[in-house]
Amino acid sequence: MGPPLAFLAKPVAVTWNISPDGQLLRKLPGEEPQTVWVANDVRFRAVASIRGEVWAGGPGGILYHSSDSGTTWMKVAFPSTQDITAISFRNRREGAITVAGGDRYATHDGGQSWQEEKKF
DSSP states (O other), X not given: OOOOGGGTOOOOOOEEEEOTTSOEEEXXXXXXXXXXXXXXXXXXXXXXXXXXXXXXXXGGGOEEEESSTTSSOEEOOOSOOSOEEEEEESSSSOEEEEETTSOEEEESSTTSOOEEOOOO
């Protein structure tokens, strides 16, 4: 007898983007992009995802995180009030955020804490 069917299923490739008006968009293969509600009156500027973890940031250092592929969202305390312009994650624990002006902040604990990277 083979393994349960759940082990045979491939993970679904979800694509995340930001619309021109700052809405968060989730696209499943073969479907049209769908707007995902995160919070009222937020216009996002950057998004990143890795294995079901999704990070979305915007003006004034606003940052949201979903650990369940965008079903639920939590506002994250972020140390800068500058606009978030880029988000990248290497894995679920290690990531970086760039803010307007070029400063970068790194996390090594999945976004629980952020440290400003020193410029050399």
